Amino acid sequence: MARGKILVTGGAGFIGGNFVQYMVNKYPHFDIYNLDLLTYAGDLTKHREIEKKNHYFFVKADIADRRTIISLFEREKFDYVVHFAAESHVDRSIHHPEIFVSTNVSGTQTLLDAAKRVGVKKFIHVSTDEVYGELDFDSVALFTEETPLQPNSPYSASKAASDLFVRAYHQTYGLPVIITRCSNNYGPFQFPEKLIPLTISRVLNDRKVPVYGDGKNIRDWLHVWDHCAAIDLILHNGRNGEVYNIGSHHERTNLEVVKTIITTLGKTENLIEFVEDRLGHDKRYAIDPTKIEKLGWKPMFTFENGIAQTIQWYVENKWWWERVSSRGH
Numbered sequence: 648m649a650r651g652k653i654l655v656t657g658g659a660g661f662i663g664g665n666f667v668q669y670m671v672n673k674y675p676h677f678d679i680y681n682l683d684l685l686t687y688a689g690d691l692t693k694h695r696e697i698e699k700k701n702h703y704f705f706v707k708a709d710i711a712d713r714r715t716i717i718s719l720f721e722r723e724k725f726d727y728v729v730h731f732a733a734e735s736h737v738d739r740s741i742h743h744p745e746i747f748v749s750t751n752v753s754g755t756q757t758l759l760d761a762a763k764r765v766g767v768k769k770f771i772h773v774s775t776d777e778v779y780g781e782l783d784f785d786s787v788a789l790f791t792e793e794t795p796l797q798p799n800s801p802y803s804a805s806k807a808a809s810d811l812f813v814r815a816y817h818q819t820y821g822l823p824v825i826i827t828r829c830s831n832n833y834g835p836f837q838f839p840e841k842l843i844p845l846t847i848s849r850v851l852n853d854r855k856v857p858v859y860g861d862g863k864n865i866r867d868w869l870h871v872w873d874h875c876a877a878i879d880l881i882l883h884n885g886r887n888g889e890v891y892n893i894g895s896h897h898e899r900t901n902l903e904v905v906k907t908i909i910t911t912l913g914k915t916e917n918l919i920e921f922v923e924d925r926l927g928h929d930k931r932y933a934i935d936p937t938k939i940e941k942l943g944w945k946p947m948f949t950f951e952n953g954i955a956q957t958i959q960w961y962v963e964n965k966w967w968w969e970r971v972s973s974r975g976h
């Protein structure tokens with residue numbers, strides 16, 4: 648890739664934020680634009696180390712605000728778009744599905760229109776394995792790129808709808824798009840409403856840790872830095888019109904994850920509190936990453952060293968998660 652302008656949406660959030668830092672540090676010859684509405688999940692203090700760099704820019708905007716988005720694209724003529732911005736929390740989608748339609752569906756369609764208008768060279772749409780629905784506990788099946796879409800929550804339904812718009816813009820208008828579908832991410836700067844940072848922050852404060860149902864639901868954990876490297880590779884070498892699943896075969900039950908954190912922090916399992924299960928709680932997610940591995944990606948982290956690094960990060964960065972967790976509730 649030659650020099651150019653990359654628009655990263657949702658770069659004040661967890662994965663987008665890590666990706667912005669990764670790109671700003673790795674590619675000084677690219678101008679990196681971070682566009683974010685700064686909802687409860689967005690926060691710019693995480694970018695203190697990069698905000699003074701002269702190839703990093705921040706734009707506050709709503710991706711569903713058509714006029715603003717179209718005029719921004721016409722002014723800046725972005726070469727590449729990496730689209731992370733979304734409402735991302737399943738529990739919130741159960742209570743307020745309408746926000747998920749506005750941001751995840753209409754917002755994505757607005758970006759596609761803007762990208763088409765200025766002729767971007769590549770549009771990467773970051774989606775989720777949750778669009779595939781769930782796998783049974785006793786099955787050994789994995790989600791492949793060919794698995795049918797069967798979303799179960801308003802969140803995953805909104806992501807599946809956005810994926811279909813992305814595909815349609817490729818089929819109809821020839822827009823150079825790629826869809827990525829990753830498993831559950833963890834790592835630095837994740838908002839403490841999600842399982843791993845919630846558990847770490849509760850345990851550090853000697854507070855009860857809620858676990859849904861019997862804790863047997865299985866997630867396939869991907870370190871966010873491994874995810875960033877995968878997207879970088881796809882941005883350079885991915886084929887337009889394709890879907891790439893990203894996951895690192897780190898399947899764990901929620902209870903195993905919580906117990907690992909409690910043990911690492913030297914506390915006891917008395918902190919665990921089983922609570923009423925989430926409505927429509929998907930049983931198991933598991934990704935087959937063969938296709939992206941063939942492209943040349945492999946994860947750097949095992950689950951054991953990834954979770955240890957993440958726990959250590961939350962211990963050392965209380966200033967960040969205490970500040971952000973006082974918002975959004």
Ligand SMILES: NC(=O)c1ccc[n+]([C@@H]2O[C@H](COP(=O)([O-])OP(=O)(O)OC[C@H]3O[C@@H](n4cnc5c(N)ncnc54)[C@H](O)[C@@H]3O)[C@@H](O)[C@H]2O)c1
Pocket residue numbers: 656657658659660661662663664682683684685686687688689690708709710711730731732733734735736750754773774775776806829830831832833838
């Ligand atoms: N976190 C995971 O484990 C995971 C797993 C699979 C896929 N994903 C996908 O990855 C992407 C990023 O997830 P995340 O965990 O970093 O989410 P996040 O909730 O931490 O961040 C989302 C960001 O989007 C911004 N945003 C929300 N609505 C917006 C709007 N209307 N306009 C502009 N910005 C807006 C928020 O301010 C926030 O900064 C999402 O598309 C999500 O569906 C996440």
